[in-house]
Amino acid sequence: MRLTDYFLPVLKETPAEATIASHQFMLRAGMIKQDSAGIYIWLPLGLKVLRKIENIVREEQNRAGAIEMLMPTIQSAGHWKETGRYDAYGPEMLRITDRGDRELLYGPTNEDMITDMFRSYVKSYKDLPKCLYHIQWKFRDERRPRFGVMRGREFLMKDAYTFDVDKEAAVKSYNRQFIAYLNTYERLGLKAVPMRADTGPIGGDLSHEFLILADTGESEVFCHKDLVDMAAPGDVSDGDMQAVVDSRTSLYAATDEMHDADEFAKVPADKQLSARGIEVGHIFYFGEKYSEPMKASVQTADGKSANIHMGSYGVGVSRLVGGIIEASHDENGIIWPKAVAPFDVGIINLKSGDAEADAACETLYSQLKAAGLDPLYDDRDDRGGQKFARMDLIGLPYQIVIGPRGLKEGKYEVKDRKTGEKQSLTPEETLTFITAQF
């Protein structure tokens, strides 16, 4: 993409409403614009990142055997009345009526709807287990939306639902999602730690939150240091799943609300880690909580009827955009992990209009695209300093600086955004180096 063709409204100054790094940088880098409290317009650069994260989440769900579908944002109150949640959910649920005064709501989650859908088709244990998911916008009328996309009222969530014949099978489904989450966060360049969690209004007796460590996190967390550095498990056979899950859950990890100081004290002192965390995922096994009131059951092999055992599994996709920035930035701007960067590499033309500089940039730009990369070419007629500052702000993993000074030597400057390391390379070396990074 040529910058002169793109829509990238960057701000030099930080809007007063933003108080944390991710919110400030998302506004300044032209990723989002607030429309009203907790509701944001996703501008082109922000949407690119959102989509990349969404796709990684999707790929890992698919890899774990989950099947994608799509449920609507607007739901009928009927299913919620059936489970009793229409009253239980409270003012966080946005309730609306249609022209016929029928009660509708903007979905804050989808257990009720999917249970209704599932029960109407599935009648036999032979059709289980199943895991269905969708990635859809949610609305929760938060008391206090804040921190940009970290706690919006409208947000994009991946929510998966598992259906099993009994608890033993449901725990397997739970473990499979647990492992998928570890793999997902690793691909996003994040260190996420699973922590035993309260089940809250969704209900159930087995639940974990996944938190990434960041100073600005809303939760205080206590955990065994080894959890932070564990590599993601990758593909795990059915037989090994429980061991992988146990390897995490056997180490101490809790948010402040579940924290047990006495248990934490048993962790070796040099392994005790207390920090701030951002919740980026939450998984639940809740058994028959919805299948019971909604009579979602199957016939078992012995001809009896059994309520389906269910679980639900959420990832805050839009929150992750902010979460990744919180975990990866410096004073100059965002530092995107390669997997989610809006563009792979930036080309800075230090002298737009200069025939030689233009030609060199154009050639490299074409070559990078031909190599399958997604470069952003700053072809604007701005001064160098401005281009450097803007490129640092939007945080592409690599910057290639091309200007008269380097061209005299036949060299480009290649900068690693994360380390700040600069190297002087020939055009051929530049192409080889950059393509080797992806």
Added chain:
RNA sequence: CGGGGCGUAGCGCAGCCUGGUAGCGCACCUGUUUUGGGAACAGGGGGUCGCAAGUUCGAAUCUUGCCGCCCCGACCA
């Protein structure tokens, strides 16, 4: 929802106390000189001062009501 704060140009702010018809920096447009880490000079465009009532000869400024937004706390992806 309790407590606090704020609404003046796209962004950051001053002006309000003590009423006289709106200003600064950045951004934007034109020109000139510039160009390797957010250039300089000159000229220029852009505002029903959140909305509505009221007080007054006169309201950004005083009064009342409403709306919106942010921050701190209790809850959530």
